[in-house]
Amino acid sequence: MNKVSRWLPAAIPAAVIAAAALGVPAFGSAAGARLPEKSADEVLALIAGSSATRFSGTVEQSSDLGLPELPKSARGYSSGADSTSAVLELLTADHTAQVFVDGAERERVQVLDDLAERDLYRNGSDVWIYDSKQRAAHHVVLPEGSGAAPQLSATPAELAEKLLAAVDPTTEVDVATGSVAGRPVYELVLTPKSDDTLVGSVTVSVDSDTGLPLEVAVTARGQSTDAVRVGFTSIDFSAPPADTFTFTPSADTRVTEEELPSGPPEGYAAPDLPSPTVTGAGWDTVVALPVDVLGSAGSSSALLAQLTTPVAEGRALQTSLVSVLFTADGRLLAGAVPVEALEAAAR
């Protein structure tokens, strides 16, 4: 055997792995090429007439908002309950969930954390929310015949509805084709007509067969990767097993029975909540709230100081999609616009 051929057993797996790694994405994008053309209206009708009432799949959410990424704490170790780091984790880290749906009244969302899990069970009128880190469960009994259930995290269908409701003369709508979770999809691409917003485009991927929205992705202007993406990575349209939706708390779980507010949801708003001032329209909307963040947090909030940068009007938090301005005179301004636009609105 010569010097070269003895390395073949190592070279072959390396070549196969490299071919698989480079070849798989190319294969996936070719799958959506053979769909018949559809207009934006037809794609919307496809969503509205979605026939998928039972499915199970894996949903992945990833964010790249231009915030500083923090190294993961040692895995498997809980660092106590720290709400600010939990919020940061939500904004910078990726999340995976398994979603099971069987009809309108049976749902299950399983958020897969490192060595932990958060769960939403809905079986008829029974809704359970479970957190394995706290070992605590919350139980809500929905009134008979109520439709929408409270959700732990938004499914693509829900996000798509919200976004499509916002389609108005400020937005250009195009249709493309592609592939999500191995299925051919129509991509509804919403591009703001305004030049002042940070949002580059919003893409809703709709399963060409069932009309179920499979992915929502938001890109920011001047950023090559998606700023926010929620989508299925795998999906199966067969009915999930019935025991997926049932929850029985164990003896060592703290159970809290929650009461639904009996009044209409509007009565939920606390009377002393300040009313927001809205300026601008469409994608350039700026919301101003009289909340004195700088005054109440003071200089003691190290996190606020770390995340925000000082500007003429106060302190500003700039992400690739949303800007927030805390003014020195006790207002909070936010919008999908650059900080300069917020400063102009604050003056």
Place this chain on the structure above:
Amino acid sequence: MSRAEPVAAPPARAFALLGSELSVLFRRRRTWAMLAALALVPILVGIAVRIRSSSNGPAFLAAISDNGLFVSFTGLTVSIPLFLPLTIGVVAGDTIAGEASLGTLRYLLVAPTGRVRLLLVKYAGAAVFALAAPLVVLLAGVGIGALLFPIGPVTLLSGNTVGIDGFAVRALLLAAYVAVSLLGLSAIGLFVSTLTTVPVGAMAATIVLAAAAQILDTLPQLDWLHPWLFSHYWFGFADLLRDPIAWDSFGQNALLQLGYIAFFGGLAYGRFATKDILS
């Protein structure tokens, strides 16, 4: 060189070789010391929680005082980053280099076993240890947990409970998951072991690689690299404690480890097939 290839020896001989390899491995005092050290991890965890319970710490720790069976899960969580790779590094790093340093490698090759067969048998020995190590941690955890705490139906991460029999099935699956997770590192150890005649060097190199892979896995700037690191799915064993079980990580992990076995096994073959055996 091709003449040094084995003339297809009957499979019975290969099993005899594997049997003798395993009996040498598990008769070594060093192997027993490492397994005892691994068993000590859950025992110390159990005693520590018995003395003073705490809610901050490794996963599953808070549940121990209610259910002693969780000692085994905590023990496994604590062992995975350091103790298990350490012992695998020692066993896999010793495979070829150990025989070379003792001067027994050439006697092994004088017998008509062939170098490929010897590599396979050595690797199989390391793989058996990779299965034995997490089993020891789990069994020691169950034992000390049953001794110090009440035991009962186990609450899974999803909040549902399984009985003792369900727990046993999940524990065996966990041991299998962890064993599969360590196969890639074993293959790296086998390759490193063919490079040198100093077993300590091969052991140290393997352990350092295991630590380096885990450090790289925590750096967000290298997230494109993470799915390719052999340590990336080590903590995915928790997916077996969900209801329904999330099998994705099991499959991805097995595929990744298979890639490492094929590549580093190939490298080990390329190095060992033509190596001049001087000792």
